[in-house]
Amino acid sequence: MKAIVxxxxxTPDVLRLSEVAAPVPEENQVLVKVLASSLNYGNLVLLTGKPLxxxxxxxxxxxxxxxxGGDxxxxxxxxxxxxxxxxxxxxxxxxxSSNGWGALAEYVVTAEESLALKPGNLSFAEAAAVPMAATTALxxxxxxxxxRAGQEVLIQGASGGxxxxxxxxxxxxxxxxxxVVSTRNAELASSLGADHVIDYQKGNLENHQQTYDLILGVNGSHSLSTYKQKLKKNGLFVLVGGPSDQLYQFMLLGPWISMFGNKKFSSFMQKANQQDLVLVNEFIEAGKVRPVIDKTYPLHEVPAAFTYFQKGRAQGKVVITI
Incomplete structure (x- = not known):
């Protein structure tokens, strides 16, 4: 079978399309003919080996x-x-990603706990854009x-996967x-249901008077003091991603901010979870959630797909068709 190795x-130049032996499922595994995959931050970590x-x-x-290939x-x-x-x-x-990766290939074996039935209202390319990013958000x-219903939620970096x-x-x-998005992504955020959009290219978050029950730091470079300022009493900031300097700042200062005062800072690592994916399924099939696909590449153009994804400007997901 063909696979990216x-x-x-x-850099993406180390990726090559090769002929490899097709996998054989063990007694508790399934063999899947892969029709599409998609890229996530974890793919870059596996490619570059960074952070160390x-x-x-x-x-x-x-x-x-x-x-x-995870998704x-x-x-x-x-x-x-x-x-x-x-x-x-x-x-x-x-x-x-918790069962050996391997999705950038024509076939893959995995444990059944890694999978859920594909939503009937999505194509294979659309479905491949969902698992890791959607369960991370969930x-x-x-x-x-x-x-909870009625809470004020701020999403910093709301235009990516x-x-x-x-x-x-x-x-x-x-x-x-x-x-919170750039000018080019403001319309996209509104179309997905955002009640308010802050264009960070036209004004700083600090200048907005609104405070929030929950802030998700998906991407962005605001200081932790800014996020603290924008939290309501008993509010929570959750670090999902962002540049490495913000991660180190969070590791150093986040516990102290949470220890003293009534505003909490927390982080987490996404983990593949079948039950969470099934819940995402319900949102999708009810028409409440849909994937956003920026670009689609064939398997032999995976290095180009990684190069584009690395720039960090994708609107939604980058998908690989196989």
Whole structure:
């Protein structure tokens, strides 16, 4: 089968399209014919080996998982004898980042716990754009942020994969959403349901008088003192992503801010979860959530897709068709 292979850390140039042996499912695995995948921040970590602590999980000197790709959508071609949730012919999608990656290939084997039935109202390309980004948004909002109807929610960096899902999921549970985006993404944020849009190119967040029950820091470079200022009493800031200098600032100052005062700072690591993906399914099939796709690339153009994704300007997701 054809697959993208990465034998060393580096730039997108290290990725190459190769012929490799097709995988065979074990008794508790399924074999999926992959029809589409998509890129997330975790793909860049696996490609570059940075930040360096990530190599403890991904391999110290070279990638432990040589076929990258976490998100996927496809059709089950074979099942192991202990598989109970799926059968041959099922259309599925899922996040394989906790089960060996490998989605940038024509076939992949994975545990059935990595998958859910594909929403019937999405194409395979659309479905592949969902798993990691949507469950990250869901876990940040509901599991960590405990978002409730009527709350004021600010999403910093609302135009990327996680941010576009965060707008929609927050609205689906009844929150009032303010999206912070650039000028080119203001219309997109409004179309996804944001009640208010702050264009950071036309004014600073500090200049807005509104305060919030929950702030999601998906991307952006505001100081922690700014986020603290914009939180209501007993409000919560959840760090989802952003530049490394903000991460280090958060690690140094976040616990102290939370310890003293009535405003809390928290972070989390997304983890693939079948139940969360099933809940996302319900939002999608009810028409409350939809993926936003910026660009689509064929498998042999994966290096170009990574190069584009690395720029950090994608509106929604970058999808790979296979």
């Amino acid at each position: 990465s034998e060393r850390y580096g 602590p990530a190599r403890l999980a991904f391999g110290l000197r070279k990638p432990k998982y040589q076929i990258p 996927m959508a496809g059709i089950i071609e074979a099942v192991g004898e202990k598989v109970t949730k799926f059968q041959v012919g099922d259309e599925v999608y899922g996040d394989l 876990q940040a909002l509901k599991n960590k942020g405990k978002v 996680v941010g576009t899902f965060a707008i929609q999921i927050a609205k689906a549970v009844g929150a009032k959403v303010t999206a």
